[in-house]
Amino acid sequence: MNFHQLHIFYKVSEKGSFSAAAQALHMTQPAVTMQVQALEDYFGAKLFNRSTKKIILSDAGRTLLPFAVRSIELMRQTDQAMAAYTHMLEGRLLLGSSLTIGEYVLPRLLAPFGKAYPNISVMLKIMNTTQIMEEITKHQLNFGLIEAEVRHPDMEIEPVMEDELKLIVPHDHQLADRSEVTLSEALEYPFVLREQGSGTRRVMEEQVLDRGIDLGGLQVEMELGSTGAVKSAVEAGLGITMLSPSTVRHEAALGLLKIINISDASFKRQFYAIRLKSTLLPIHAVTFLNFLRQHAGE
Template structure:
């Protein structure tokens, strides 16, 4: 029997999860299949890799020795996919991903056309929900990976930046603040404010940056919390308040002049859109190819 990467990946996942059943769930395998592959690896090396107990499995000395090599093999496989994805123009398959609302409604639709022209045999299926929901579905294995608006911190999830973005203040056309290019931070509290819902990546970034600049978010006159950027824009356009949203989401309204886009003095709302997926997941080559496309192409020509 030859040593193979699949067995090393399974071994690494069992070690990471501390459980054959949790590893099986993460790998979309049955528990007996996971056990069999680990036993085959133990037979190959002629030694036990885990000490099994009723509550948890622990690495033996041999298992602790093997673990860093398994980790390196996984990273090498991921790097191999990234490097080779540049050449996979005839790749076929289905790309299924989750995208948070701003990414899914305003950014990716402008990029899927160019991506489809370059990779015509990859079909795309996209689920648009907020960042919190995407994280939940990645953790529950309903989504393989997602693109979200704020960095996610979770021990089981890998996060990497793939796109840059910036939030801007938006005001109605005839609003008092529309006459000025730069808006003072203290002036935000003077006007009704419209926010995205809790769990939104846009809201998280906005609150973090305002707090960093010394602005107490609770001091804002919050009159509405809405579940989509489109609803926020419509409410601002109707004169119900002001808001802070992704500049990529208001290009059309700014061009028509129905919304005015302004900077807030002393505050930079620069951010990155992030890809998230489980640490134990090796992404399909179609997903790796898509993320390579986002990272390495000049996207400004389409956004």
């Protein structure tokens, strides 16, 4: 018996067929069947009851399944614990991310990661959450980084980075000389916001609602479909906004925009890693995730 066989057994039980498991594991169906049979020979018991239409776990299979699940989780924990020592890793990391993470958060982290792990190459694709999930399911990405928590029966999602929205105003705005303001003070001014449904917009609106403030009272001067467009509109004096400070580092350094704290409300949010439950991440992907956890706040 070995871990590979337990992983294959788990995948067959999850998918309900040898052919579906073989496709998910990028193996041939005979190879999957052979590994399951080897496991059955080891235990001297049938693990599946087979019929022409489907396969279901036998009593022995139901007994084995929780141990297989635990072995997969233990292997994941082992990879995570050992990732800190594997500086000579090689590999190609296929990563998908949502726009804010891909354009504003990851670029400043990829350079130090490349210095620490020069033999790991990162291929980053920026797309929406639905596209990321589709490509993970097709094994075209190792994992994805997204801005909002989602639910999917085949996916595991975990928080890896924390972010917080701040008030962003033009350099010559009436609030620009303040280091912090209250939420009610900020809401006295017209806003330029991302479109309805965006993660950034949702975080802001949820906090406003939690404070008992009617969203109809927001003075929304303009709705725009990208963070870059919002920044340009605010810089031009068309309104103020709520954005992650990571998205306005350059403009703030040049004195074009001012970042202001809101003293009586917190606009914190999580960024999440998403991957297939039944597929072990390669060790270089685990290493990258650990690196994000350790350095995201820097």
